[in-house]
Amino acid sequence: MQRFDLLSLRNTFEKQGIMISFNGYFSHTVIEQLGEAVKKHLQSDEAPKNRIKDVFSVFIEQAQNLKNYTTREDIKLPAEKESRSGTLIIARNEDNYIISSGNIVHNDDAVLLREHLEPLLGADKDELKRLYKNQLREPLRDDGGAGLGFISMARKASTPLHYSVKELDAETSFFTIEVII
Amino acid sequence: MEQLEIIQSKSTPYINFDPETGVFEIGGDSYPENSHEFYTPVMEWIDQFLEEGEKPILLRVTLTYMNTSSTKYMIQLLDRLEDAHNDGRSVEVQWFCDGDNERELDTVEELKEDFEMPFNIKNREV
Numbered sequence: 448m449q450r451f452d453l454l455s456l457r458n459t460f461e462k463q464g465i466m467i468s469f470n471g472y473f474s475h476t477v478i479e480q481l482g483e484a485v486k487k488h489l490q491s492d493e494a495p496k497n498r499i500k501d502v503f504s505v506f507i508e509q510a511q512n513l514k515n516y517t518t519r520e521d522i523k524l525p526a527e528k529e530s531r532s533g534t535l536i537i538a539r540n541e542d543n544y545i546i547s548s549g550n551i552v553h554n555d556d557a558v559l560l561r562e563h564l565e566p567l568l569g570a571d572k573d574e575l576k577r578l579y580k581n582q583l584r585e586p587l588r589d590d591g592g593a594g595l596g597f598i599s600m601a602r603k604a605s606t607p608l609h610y611s612v613k614e615l616d617a618e619t620s621f622f623t624i625e626v627i628i
Numbered sequence: 629m630e631q632l633e634i635i636q637s638k639s640t641p642y643i644n645f646d647p648e649t650g651v652f653e654i655g656g657d658s659y660p661e662n663s664h665e666f667y668t669p670v671m672e673w674i675d676q677f678l679e680e681g682e683k684p685i686l687l688r689v690t691l692t693y694m695n696t697s698s699t700k701y702m703i704q705l706l707d708r709l710e711d712a713h714n715d716g717r718s719v720e721v722q723w724f725c726d727g728d729n730e731r732e733l734d735t736v737e738e739l740k741e742d743f744e745m746p747f748n749i750k751n752r753e754v
Contacts, residue, residue: 475661479638482659497731500693507659507695580742583703595696 473514549623655690663697684718713745724752
């Protein structure tokens with residue numbers, strides 16, 4: 448018996464329109480390489496330039512968030528190495544591209560993520576622009592600060608951002624964010 | 629002052645700031661692994677240049693992509709140039725965009741809104 452059920456993996460990808468996926472440790476090199484692949488793939492998909500730009504931009508913000516969070520030394524995550532890996536997909540359905548990513552977060556950080564994201568969900572274009580401009584001149588934070596990245600994603604999305612927090616145990620949750628373009 | 633020259637990589641832009649001509653060029657994609665590490669020497673160079681003389685400045689931008697943390701540094705750079713302009717120095721920004729890409733134009737138009745100094749958006753050959 449084969450160890451990997453590639454057919455079922457493939458069926459999942461096909462059914463959900465997943466074009467690009469990565470699961471594992473997000474290093475800067477991985478982000479650069481995936482970034483090049485994303486651009487080439489979208490060009491060959493004959494996506495309009497605006498779209499390519501938005502998808503690439505949201506991909507970079509999500510991938511760098513994953514990398515910044517999973518490599519932070521001050522975050523106490525379980526010792527297993529999966530806790531420091533991230534999952535990211537870019538999918539296409541008929542009219543839209545979807546960029547979605549997920550990683551394990553500490554429950555305290557899940558609270559912070561909600562605080563960052565909730566105000567963005569109901570905000571209209573003008574409000575998002577105002578939030579973006581305010582945040583641009585905020586002092587830079589050592590941890591990279593995902594706040595501006597989320598606002599930027601919300602501004603590029605054609606529908607409000609979707610996020611989820613699924614509690615895994617008393618310490619950790621699985622956080623996901625989905626952006627539709 | 630020495631010329632500031634940084635070679636382009638996939639995720640970091642090309643930078644060539646010439647203290648003799650006052651022409652500052654920056655181009656390419658900008659999403660460094662650590663924006664703070666990448667841009668701190670650039671900001672320090674600018675601060676020293678601004679302090680040392682009165683030469684006119686021309687900033688030529690041909691960036692194709694900036695992530696959000698790079699955008700923060702670009703704002704800091706433009707704020708410094710705006711201050712120099714307000715102090716009576718000759719400053720011009722030329723920002724080259726892909727004219728076929730509305731999104732790129734919108735982003736730069738929006739950036740321009742916050743500044744009074746001469747800020748010209750031009751068409752980039754793609």
